[in-house]
Amino acid sequence: MVFHLDKCIGCHTCSVACKNVWTDREGTDYMWWNNVETKPGTGFPTKWEDQESYKGGWKTDGEKLELRSTSKKKIIPNIFHNPSQPSLDDYYEPWTYNYDELFNAPEGDDQPVARPISMITGEPMEIEAGPNWDDDLGGSEVYAANDPNLDVLSDEQQQQMKAIERMVMFYLPRICNHCLNPSCVAACPSGAMYKRGEDGIVLINQDRCRAWRSCISACPYKKTYYNWSTGKSEKCILCFPRLEAGEAPACFHSCVGRIRYLGNVLYDADRIKEAALRPDDELVEAQRDTILDPHDPAVIAAAQASGIPDGVIESAQKSPVYRFAKEWKLGLPLHVEYRTFPMLFYVPPLLPVMSISDGDIVRSDVDELFAEVEKARAPIEYLGKLFSAGNVGKVRYALRKQLAVRIWRRHVTVGDVAEEMAKKALAEADCTPEQADEIYRLSALATWDDRFVIPPFQREMAMEMMTDPHEHRASAGFGSREEPRRS
Amino acid sequence: MFGYAQCRHEGNSSVKKSSILELLLIPALLTGMPGSINAQDAPSEETISFFKLNCMSCHTIGGGRLTGPDLKGAIERADEAWLVDFILDPKGVIDGGDPYAVELLRESRGVYMTKVPGIDRARAEKLVKLIISESLKERSQFAGLEISDRPLTDADIGRGRELFMGATQYENGAPACLSCHTVSGIGGLGGGRLGPDLTNAYDRLEGRKAVSAWLGAPPSLVMQPVFKDHPLDGEEVLALVAYLKSVAESEVGVAPVSTLKFVLSGFAGSAFLLLLLDFLWRRRYRATRRPMVRNRHHAAMGSKS
Numbered sequence: 204m205v206f207h208l209d210k211c212i213g214c215h216t217c218s219v220a221c222k223n224v225w226t227d228r229e230g231t232d233y234m235w236w237n238n239v240e241t242k243p244g245t246g247f248p249t250k251w252e253d254q255e256s257y258k259g260g261w262k263t264d265g266e267k268l269e270l271r272s273t274s275k276k277k278i279i280p281n282i283f284h285n286p287s288q289p290s291l292d293d294y295y296e297p298w299t300y301n302y303d304e305l306f307n308a309p310e311g312d313d314q315p316v317a318r319p320i321s322m323i324t325g326e327p328m329e330i331e332a333g334p335n336w337d338d339d340l341g342g343s344e345v346y347a348a349n350d351p352n353l354d355v356l357s358d359e360q361q362q363q364m365k366a367i368e369r370m371v372m373f374y375l376p377r378i379c380n381h382c383l384n385p386s387c388v389a390a391c392p393s394g395a396m397y398k399r400g401e402d403g404i405v406l407i408n409q410d411r412c413r414a415w416r417s418c419i420s421a422c423p424y425k426k427t428y429y430n431w432s433t434g435k436s437e438k439c440i441l442c443f444p445r446l447e448a449g450e451a452p453a454c455f456h457s458c459v460g461r462i463r464y465l466g467n468v469l470y471d472a473d474r475i476k477e478a479a480l481r482p483d484d485e486l487v488e489a490q491r492d493t494i495l496d497p498h499d500p501a502v503i504a505a506a507q508a509s510g511i512p513d514g515v516i517e518s519a520q521k522s523p524v525y526r527f528a529k530e531w532k533l534g535l536p537l538h539v540e541y542r543t544f545p546m547l548f549y550v551p552p553l554l555p556v557m558s559i560s561d562g563d564i565v566r567s568d569v570d571e572l573f574a575e576v577e578k579a580r581a582p583i584e585y586l587g588k589l590f591s592a593g594n595v596g597k598v599r600y601a602l603r604k605q606l607a608v609r610i611w612r613r614h615v616t617v618g619d620v621a622e623e624m625a626k627k628a629l630a631e632a633d634c635t636p637e638q639a640d641e642i643y644r645l646s647a648l649a650t651w652d653d654r655f656v657i658p659p660f661q662r663e664m665a666m667e668m669m670t671d672p673h674e675h676r677a678s679a680g681f682g683s684r685e686e687p688r689r690s
Numbered sequence: 691m692f693g694y695a696q697c698r699h700e701g702n703s704s705v706k707k708s709s710i711l712e713l714l715l716i717p718a719l720l721t722g723m724p725g726s727i728n729a730q731d732a733p734s735e736e737t738i739s740f741f742k743l744n745c746m747s748c749h750t751i752g753g754g755r756l757t758g759p760d761l762k763g764a765i766e767r768a769d770e771a772w773l774v775d776f777i778l779d780p781k782g783v784i785d786g787g788d789p790y791a792v793e794l795l796r797e798s799r800g801v802y803m804t805k806v807p808g809i810d811r812a813r814a815e816k817l818v819k820l821i822i823s824e825s826l827k828e829r830s831q832f833a834g835l836e837i838s839d840r841p842l843t844d845a846d847i848g849r850g851r852e853l854f855m856g857a858t859q860y861e862n863g864a865p866a867c868l869s870c871h872t873v874s875g876i877g878g879l880g881g882g883r884l885g886p887d888l889t890n891a892y893d894r895l896e897g898r899k900a901v902s903a904w905l906g907a908p909p910s911l912v913m914q915p916v917f918k919d920h921p922l923d924g925e926e927v928l929a930l931v932a933y934l935k936s937v938a939e940s941e942v943g944v945a946p947v948s949t950l951k952f953v954l955s956g957f958a959g960s961a962f963l964l965l966l967l968d969f970l971w972r973r974r975y976r977a978t979r980r981p982m983v984r985n986r987h988h989a990a991m992g993s994k995s
């Protein structure tokens with residue numbers, strides 16, 4: 204998966220599409236499998252990036268990889284209460300309004316109002332927070348000011364970010380990252396969580412979930428949620444029923460800005476552990492190293508030997524994810540320092556200085572329009588903290604390449620930039636004119652088929668890879684699966 | 691020296707004795723005594739053990755009265771039908787105003803005979819027959835526990851206390867008295883509250899013999915099934931008697947732990963436990979958003995003033 208942040212307009216269509224399809228049931232009302240956050244901001248649930256409180260993800264001393272949330276020693280003393288979980292208030296108390304009173308109020312002197320009603324208690328409530336409470340920097344002196352990622356900035360930079368006319372924000376749509384090294388799966392004591400073999404989707408088996416909620420603590424992105432009505436945890440399923448029918452997931456499909464790309468990659472699972480032990484600033488590269496070149500004959504042969512269908516290899520070759528994340532090095536994982544190796548790559552937002560107010564005149568000269576990335580409004584250290592575990596070089600590379608592509612396209616389409624200068628910019632950004640055109644095409648013109656390369660799902664074959672159906676022949680009959688609910 | 695266990699041992703061998711019993715019964719038949727029985731009516735082993743379990747803690751046959759009267763010759767004081775009716779429903783007969791029953795109640799200092807669990811007419815008739823046949827014997831097997839009547843020593847009291855508190859285990863694995871009973875002077879939280887306070891049990895039962903009989907085969911609904919398979923031996927009974935006697939004789943007014951104190955110490959204990967847990971888990975996660983908002987407001991107000 205790739206999200207191109209430069210294209211996100213923060214419309215929340217993805218969130219609404221997901222909510223309507225999946226989390227419109229009792230007990231799931233507070234969940235947002237897909238949500239869009241404003242950065243800087245504290246996100247949903249509040250300050251989910253603060254792993255000092257929430258203890259998500261992995262930690263390492265360079266030799267061993269351990270969950271931050273639990274360990275053999277911590278399990279017994281915390282057996283009755285899995286600690287470090289967001290409270291309902293850190294998400295928000297879901298509510299609706301009693302619209303009936305609005306529409307059916309008797310005639311009177313006052314304007315009828317619809318009061319907010321808690322969807323948990325059914326009683327009237329005071330709204331204190333919501334899933335996008337700090338949307339578009341709302342309440343920023345509390346919320347944006349407490350963004351854990353601001354730590355890396357100097358006081359001066361922080362002040363600049365808050366100053367009127369210098370203020371900067373961008374949107375960060377988030378879904379489950381379907382990580383390569385998922386800490387939620389590792390933490391589940393019931394063995395209810397698994398990463399699907401054929402497409403890497405991380406799922407919770409609703410029959411086996413025993414409501415320990417260890418996944419909720421362990422997931423550093425706080426993308427597993429506890430359904431208080433069924434007593435089971437739930438999470439983004441990447442709309443696998445849609446994928447299996449060749450459709451894009453609802454949030455991908457509905458994305459207005461067409462920022463979302465979906466495709467499969469071939470990776471070397473044996474390299475994951477070693478990669479996860481590397482120091483923070485090498486993690487982006489280490490994760491990229493686990494992703495294999497699907498055009499490499501050796502890789503293809505190895506994939507075929509492992510029983511990966513040709514159709515899946517072919518779609519890996521066409522995958523936009525491979526191009527953004529590995530080939531062009533534009534896609535960066537969110538908070539790779541949690542060492543779960545998220546498989547959702549973000550193209551960092553360019554946020555260039557678009558115009559300069561100079562006294563009464565507003566200028567947007569070419570020189571300034573394509574200013575150095577260091578002059579971009581969002582401090583590069585801040586983006587580095589989000590997308591490359593502090594390794595600013597990775598972000599700078601992605602931003603400069605995007606900038607070079609713009610300069611190149613300006614040369615091609617408008618022509619007010621000299622070819623020499625445009626080529627120089629490309630060369631400096633480790634890009635060729637051909638690659639620049641490709642990047643431009645996939646970023647700006649991509650069609651449905653370009654953006655979503657869904658491998659042909661061969662569920663039956665995939666099942667046979669894991670288990671021999673004949674083993675269960677004549678041993679299992681029809682039965683009713685248990686409905687997930689409290690007994 | 692001869693404990694209850696020995697009595698039981700004799701009971702187990704009663705089948706062998708039945709032939710002797712028959713011989714003894716022949717003169718009874720010849721003399722035409724009431725309650726005549728023949729060989730077919732010889733009391734079964736089952737009836738004998740029933741008697742031991744249910745009757746012996748209050749009655750002897752030829753061993754003198756305990757809580758209830760000595761049953762030797764009971765048939766001379768009341769007829770068979772009356773006895774059966776009385777066994778079936780003692781309280782009913784007494785409350786019905788039967789003069790002899792009322793007199794028995796008075797003699798027993800107001801202690802009603804309990805209705806034996808599982809009693810029915812057939813069983814009651816068998817019991818009466820057993821009483822009659824045993825009354826004829828020189829020395830009935832139900833003459834009472836042969837608990838030594840040597841003087842009780844301080845060592846007995848000490849051992850009794852240990853047994854009561856559970857510091858020493860009973861030979862046959864019976865549970866310690868403390869688990870259900872309390873007495874004064876055991877300090878702390880006292881003993882269990884399921885059974886009655888035994889501080890004055892020695893006085894209530896009026897002495898050594900009755901207490902011994904009770905302990906030999908506890909007849910109460912709760913104790914009987916527990917002690918049926920784990921009887922106390924004679925020495926243990928003696929030690930407990932000594933201890934209960936010493937408790938009863940100790941200064942009056944040392945009340946067992948009061949209920950109020952017990953409840954209050956429970957509250958104090960839970961409060962301590964909660965504080966301890968709160969301390970141990972002091973670094974647990976509490977909340978994020980509310981403190982964040984609150985702190986911000988505090989900071990803002992602080993800077994304005």
